[in-house]
Structures are given as structure tokens and as C-alpha cells.
Amino acid sequence: MIADQDARELSPFTGWTRGHWTALADRMLRALRPLTSPGGARIVLPGPTGGLGADVDGLEGFARTFLLAGFRLAGERGHDPDHLAERYAQGLASGVDPASPERWPRPDEHAQAKVEAASLALVLDLTRPWLWDLLPERVRAQVVDYLSPVVGDDGYPRCNWLWFRVVVQTFLRSVGGPWRAEDVESDLALHEGFLRADSWYSDGDERAFDHYTGWAMHLYPVLWSRMRGARELTDRSTVDVQRLDRYLRDHVNLIGADGSPLVQGRSLTYRFAAAAPLWAGALAEVPSTPPGLLRRAASGIVRHFADRGAPDERGLLTLGWHRAWPRIAQSYSGPSSPYWAAKGMLGLALPADHPVWRAVEEPLPVETGDRLWVATAPGWLVSGTRADGVVRVVNHGADHAVEGAHVGDSPLYARLGYSTATAPPLSERAWSTPADQSAALLDAAGRATHRAGMSLLRTGLIDDGRVALGASRARAHWLADAPPARDHGSGRTGEHTDVALITVVSLLRGPWEVRCVRVDPLPEDPGALDAATALRVGGWPLAARTPPEVSALPHGLTIATGDVVSTLLTAEPGDTLEALSEHDASPLGPHSATPCATGRITRSRWRAYAIGLARTTEPPAAPTTGLAAADLRVTWPDGRTTALDLDEFSP
Missing domain, CATH: 2.70.98 (Beta-galactosidase; Chain A, domain 5)
Known part of the structure; x- marks a missing residue:
């Protein structure tokens, strides 16, 4: 980890550098090992079974922590002292094997699998050289078979879920699997229909404005555009970056000086996922919000929670806001659901020499x-x-x-x-x-x-x-x-x-x-x-x-x-x-x-x-x-x- 004096010079507001981020991620990932099933496919956090059932809880635990592991692998360019690729490859093989006692519910068996399938596809694309390319042919074929039911499935809700189908089909196309151009086209058209003033998105047809605007409707276009073959389908990266750039000008104005995001909207148990659009801005190199401000805002959000009990003394994320508070759960929440907070750690996918890690922190708007x-x-x-x-x-x-x-x-x-x-x-x-x-x-x-x-x-x-x-x-x-x-x-x-x-x-x-x-x-x-x-x-x-x-x-x-x-x-x-x-x-x-x-x-x-x-x-x-x-x-x-x-x- 970087020396304290250097941390103060580089990060005068939060004191956090990339070393603090990697230490937190490694602590969180290591804390999951005792909670992982023998075959590695299911990770279930302590607590009552979630509203969608134990099978979904296990899948969520794998897929959502897979995001964090994938960001960690990508940012280290495959350097893997904790053997994350090996561990998650084993779990992936068990989860997609129809004969495995740990097999996951498929997208045509449970709607929530459509959500988690997108995380699987994103990370498999992001970490190709260290995971997908090294999987046995049988496992790769079973992954394709597991993901394929999303093709032609019109049962996706009219909200941020549209991106789950786009992401999965883009990955399937890149590995020679089935896909439908009309699915992607209709989903992208639906996304356009949710655009509102000043590059805000509603999460559906209702006046649903909340953190999903940032951690879904702006995040996925940036990640998707970097998937293999995405720009062959349609190159909308310029307009998506312009919209993210405009939205972030508002987003940074909604963060308190203590790092707290606005306490409003559903899925608050995802906590520091609120930092996700900031890292998307760094990844996309938005012109209006400098790297030092993006990192100060993201570090402020994550440190806000880390200093207040999330993750807890075990290194685990529980249902709650700062500390455990089960009442914050919605009907779809389970004990593993909080790990969508991993989206807020997307910055770990950016290597240590990326400008966002080397820029000096700049104050939040409310601090100036x-x-x-x-x-x-x-x-x-x-x-x-x-x-x-x-x-x-x-x-x-x-x-x-x-x-x-x-x-x-x-x-x-x-x-x-x-x-x-x-x-x-x-x-x-x-x-x-x-x-x-x-x-x-x-x-x-x-x-x-x-x-x-x-x-x-x-x-x-x-x-x-x-x-x-x-x-x-x-x-x-x-x-x-x-x-x-x-x-x-x-x-x-x-x-x-x-x-x-x-x-x-x-x-x-x-x-x-x-x-x-x-x-x-x-x-x-x-x-x-x-x-x-x-x-x-x-x-x-x-x-x-x-x-x-x-x-x-x-x-x-x-x-x-x-x-x-x-x-x-x-x-x-x-x-x-x-x-x-x-x-x-x-x-x-x-x-x-x-x-x-x-x-x-x-x-x-x-x-x-x-x-x-x-x-x-x-x-x-x-x-x-x-x-x-x-x-x-x-x-x-x-x-x-x-x-x-x-x-x-x-x-």
C-alpha cells in the first residue's frame, strides 16, 4: 500500500489510493471462501433465504462477487496471487453443468437468472485471456447453452433489464453462440425511449428516477461498448459518452461532503454501487469531470460505507445501509444481493498506471x-x-x-x-x-x-x-x-x-x-x-x-x-x-x-x-x-x- 505521506498528497480529501481499494476488494473476496459451496458455484451469505429462493441466493452470490473478482483480474492484467480465475472457473463449470448438484437456475427457469447472466457475460468478456480462453471446450459449450435461452425471450421487464439481454447476446455472438439482431435493436430502441432531460434516464416508463440512472442506464452502455464485437453491431459510443458526461455533472452534485450518496430510491442495500457511473466516466474519459474529481467522489462514497460498517467485521456485506438492517430489503432481495455493490468498484479494472489513479483528488462541488x-x-x-x-x-x-x-x-x-x-x-x-x-x-x-x-x-x-x-x-x-x-x-x-x-x-x-x-x-x-x-x-x-x-x-x-x-x-x-x-x-x-x-x-x-x-x-x-x-x-x-x-x- 502507498505510504501515508504519499496518500495525503495524492488524495488530500479521502486519503484513499488504489492500494486501499485493492486491500478492501481482497478482504471482501477472501471473506467469501468459507461461504462457497464445494463445487464453487454457489456463494450464500448468512441470513434468511431471500424472497426469490435459495437457488437464486447461491447464483447471486457467485455472479455478483464474480464482478468484483473480474475487475480485480482485469486491473492487474491477469496477475492473480489469490487464484481468483481458478476458483471462479471451477464454480462456473459446476454452475452450468446440468448434471451438477450445484447447477444454477437457467434464464428460462427463473427470471432472476437473466439478471445474473449479464454479470457472467460481462466478466467472461472482460477477462478472456485469463478465464474464458482457458476453459475446457465442454465448459465453454455449457456456458453457451446456459446463456442461450435469453435469445428471443420477450419476457424482460421494460426497465434496466433490457441491458441484460443486450450484454448476454453480445457475448454469445462473440463466441459463436446464438443471438438475434432484432433483439439487440429493439432493446437499444427501448433504452432510447427512457431518455429524459439533461441525459437522465428513467428506469422504465414511470417517473422512476433513482440510482439506477447511474449504476445501470449509464453504466451498461459504457461497458457494453467495450465488449468484443459490440461496435460491429452499432457504434453508439460517442453519444453514450456525451450523455454520461452530462449526467455526471449532476451526479457529483448529489454527493455529500462525507461521501454519502442521496438516500433515495430502491435497492439502497447496493450501497456504494452509487460510485459506478463515476468509474464509467473514468473508463470513458469524459471531458467535463476531471479524473481527480471522479476518483475523489468514488473513494468518498466507498470510504463512507467502509468507515461505518460495510463491509462488516467479517468482511461481508449484509442487507442494510451502513450496518445490517434487514428492513431495507425489497421483495427481490436476498442475503447475497448486496454484492451488486461491486459495480462501485469498477475502478479496480483500471490498471495502476491509469490517469484516474495518478491524478490528485479534487474537491466535490459541495466542498467548493x-x-x-x-x-x-x-x-x-x-x-x-x-x-x-x-x-x-x-x-x-x-x-x-x-x-x-x-x-x-x-x-x-x-x-x-x-x-x-x-x-x-x-x-x-x-x-x-x-x-x-x-x-x-x-x-x-x-x-x-x-x-x-x-x-x-x-x-x-x-x-x-x-x-x-x-x-x-x-x-x-x-x-x-x-x-x-x-x-x-x-x-x-x-x-x-x-x-x-x-x-x-x-x-x-x-x-x-x-x-x-x-x-x-x-x-x-x-x-x-x-x-x-x-x-x-x-x-x-x-x-x-x-x-x-x-x-x-x-x-x-x-x-x-x-x-x-x-x-x-x-x-x-x-x-x-x-x-x-x-x-x-x-x-x-x-x-x-x-x-x-x-x-x-x-x-x-x-x-x-x-x-x-x-x-x-x-x-x-x-x-x-x-x-x-x-x-x-x-x-x-x-x-x-x-x-x-x-x-x-x-x-
Whole structure:
């Protein structure tokens, strides 16, 4: 490993060099040896059987750690003191042998095998001289036979899965196996259909904006273009690199100074897979983000988790965020699933003499100054503050649904706010009755309405770029009670009852959002609103190992956990303020609390709240709001003022 002094000079922000990365990878791979089946085909992590069954758990354990082993082999140009190629070649032979007791479920037997087949194909292509070329002819023929069912299979979901079929068929073509040009063409056309503004991709037809944009929709095109024969099919590398380049300009602005990625979206247990598009940028040599920034961002993300218990003391990745927290699992998650985090270690495939390893680290955007901008595709207002290194998102356009849908709010997607210092609670209550980062109507039983399917009204910068503005409107609806279930990430479905129109307008500056809320009767059924008894507005949820400290303010509430403070202020004198507490609801700690203001419903009248989040030991100075009918005036802590006519957003 590189000397400490040299590490500080090369990596002044994270202290991590390639030696730290290789040491972490080797520790992770060695920790798997006792968990590997006798034939090497199945690697199953400790814990209950996953939602897709034990056979899939074993396959995932092999295929996803195969990614890490493959990156390690490629970056060392085949130098292999740990005999990774030998070990994984043995497992591969057992997994594709129909007569083996360890054989894997095939892509035509279990849908998840289609996912894992892509990892097998990627690494076999990446490591050809040291693995594929040395396999016995019988094994190579069985690999082709195992992968071949993907050809002509139209049962792939309309999402990032399209790349699994493209990758596998490209590999099959390169080794003389079956493939269909029309499959590749249709999948690439589908990929184009998911392109949104500023080179963001949705992960499917819904407004599904999350880490899959980076670790799937931008990663696979770069890796695929380097597979043997890919550019003979179609050379789209230039446009893919241009799009990745544009996306990374946004991506690096969504990373906290402490290395935390945004805690939003499904599959969070993949953790530092969030670094994958950064390494793809280094591999593709994107022009706009320098190598030193790409490595600083990637090292920051991985070190963020490594310093907080992932991998654990055994060298294993568990279901969780920092440490083990099984509730983070989705319906498709198993004990081996977290190893898709290996994508975030793609940089190991770049040799030690690559420019990204030799460049001096450069600071993240949030470390150089306050950042205020709008991510157009998901309808996000984004504020990163240099003083505390926190990045906040106010969400007016993403919900993992389509506009007009009547589904439940997914805590992972439909909340009004996400950040690098907080996590949405994932309790049963959080799925059925939104509270944190919400504006919801309550019925007599305390049941809250949902906003998914809302309409994005406007996003942009105002006041010479000093304030971000966002607005959305929802047909607030209650959902009939549904039985608890492990979710895929989307909001739940069920019988719905429309209640009212709720319009939310946000002004974001620094650590503060001024949130204006208006409730209007449904034009076609004004009486539906009579069933609602109160309006509740929730702020930033905090979680820690000990109960958060709650403090009352003259017109608000603060919640503090260590050095993070969540504040909610209300201009309505009759509002009731409370800290909604839960146990074991957050991956950030067993004790969580959310500041909420609950008050009477004032039909067709605007109400204003100030909602703050800062990493500080003292509550930050707050903005003041003046609201007369639809005329809003905000005085920010530095004395600047913003005036807004809310009539523009009235129904």
C-alpha cells in the first residue's frame, strides 16, 4: 500500500489510493471462501433465504462477487496471487453443468437468472485471456447453452433489464453462440425511449428516477461498448459518452461532503454501487469531470460505507445501509444481493498506471461552495451547502408512478424531500400513512392521504439564481388498508378515495425550504373534503442510536441527533407541533423522529412553513415569512428577500 505521506498528497480529501481499494476488494473476496459451496458455484451469505429462493441466493452470490473478482483480474492484467480465475472457473463449470448438484437456475427457469447472466457475460468478456480462453471446450459449450435461452425471450421487464439481454447476446455472438439482431435493436430502441432531460434516464416508463440512472442506464452502455464485437453491431459510443458526461455533472452534485450518496430510491442495500457511473466516466474519459474529481467522489462514497460498517467485521456485506438492517430489503432481495455493490468498484479494472489513479483528488462541488440548481428530469430542487457538506433535494416530480396514478406513496420516491444526511422511515406506518416530508390530510382515525401521481407545475431558479422554485399538485387520496408486504420499491396499490387537491410550492435556499400548501375541494366532488379532519405537514426525519432531542420554539420545533438538526416552523398559530417518534424505522439508527405541524383545514387558502436541515450543533438562523392571501414574502437569514405571487399556482 502507498505510504501515508504519499496518500495525503495524492488524495488530500479521502486519503484513499488504489492500494486501499485493492486491500478492501481482497478482504471482501477472501471473506467469501468459507461461504462457497464445494463445487464453487454457489456463494450464500448468512441470513434468511431471500424472497426469490435459495437457488437464486447461491447464483447471486457467485455472479455478483464474480464482478468484483473480474475487475480485480482485469486491473492487474491477469496477475492473480489469490487464484481468483481458478476458483471462479471451477464454480462456473459446476454452475452450468446440468448434471451438477450445484447447477444454477437457467434464464428460462427463473427470471432472476437473466439478471445474473449479464454479470457472467460481462466478466467472461472482460477477462478472456485469463478465464474464458482457458476453459475446457465442454465448459465453454455449457456456458453457451446456459446463456442461450435469453435469445428471443420477450419476457424482460421494460426497465434496466433490457441491458441484460443486450450484454448476454453480445457475448454469445462473440463466441459463436446464438443471438438475434432484432433483439439487440429493439432493446437499444427501448433504452432510447427512457431518455429524459439533461441525459437522465428513467428506469422504465414511470417517473422512476433513482440510482439506477447511474449504476445501470449509464453504466451498461459504457461497458457494453467495450465488449468484443459490440461496435460491429452499432457504434453508439460517442453519444453514450456525451450523455454520461452530462449526467455526471449532476451526479457529483448529489454527493455529500462525507461521501454519502442521496438516500433515495430502491435497492439502497447496493450501497456504494452509487460510485459506478463515476468509474464509467473514468473508463470513458469524459471531458467535463476531471479524473481527480471522479476518483475523489468514488473513494468518498466507498470510504463512507467502509468507515461505518460495510463491509462488516467479517468482511461481508449484509442487507442494510451502513450496518445490517434487514428492513431495507425489497421483495427481490436476498442475503447475497448486496454484492451488486461491486459495480462501485469498477475502478479496480483500471490498471495502476491509469490517469484516474495518478491524478490528485479534487474537491466535490459541495466542498467548493454552496450549490443551488434544478434537476429537470425528476423535478428536483437541489441545495448543497459548503458549511455542513449536506445535499438536500426537494422533490416535485418523481414518485415511481405515472401522472394521474392512484397508488400509495413510496417512502423511497414520493416524499417531498431527500438528503445525504437523512433517510426516509421505512416502517409499516411510513408506507401506509405518510408523515415525514409530506403535506397530507388526515381523517378521524389519523390516516393520511397520498400524493403519488401528482402533476409537476413548475421548477426553476428565480431571484437571479439565488432561490430555487418548485411546485406540484396532487389529487390527495386515501388508500384502503392493504396487508403489510415487502415492497418492490413502488407505492402500494389498493382501492382509493380522492379527497381534495393539494398544491405545494417550495422555495429552496441554503438549508431552508419555505413550503406553501393549499387545499382545494375537488371540482367534481367538493363534499369529499368533509371527511378530512386536519392538515399535517412533516419535515426532515432524523434517526440515531439514541432518541433524538426535541426542543420547542416559539412557532416551531427542532429535532437534533448529534450534529444534525431538523427544524419545522409554522406561521399558523393554531397548529399543533409534535415529534412523531418510531423505533427501528430507519437504516440510520433505531430511534427516529420527524417534526410535524397539524392544524385545521382552511379551504382554498395558502399556508406557509419553514423547513430546515443542517449539520450543526445549533439550529441555524431561520427565514421569516409574510403571507397575505397569495402574496408571499420571504426574508432569508442573510437579509435577502424573495417575493412571490402564489396565484400562479392556484387551481
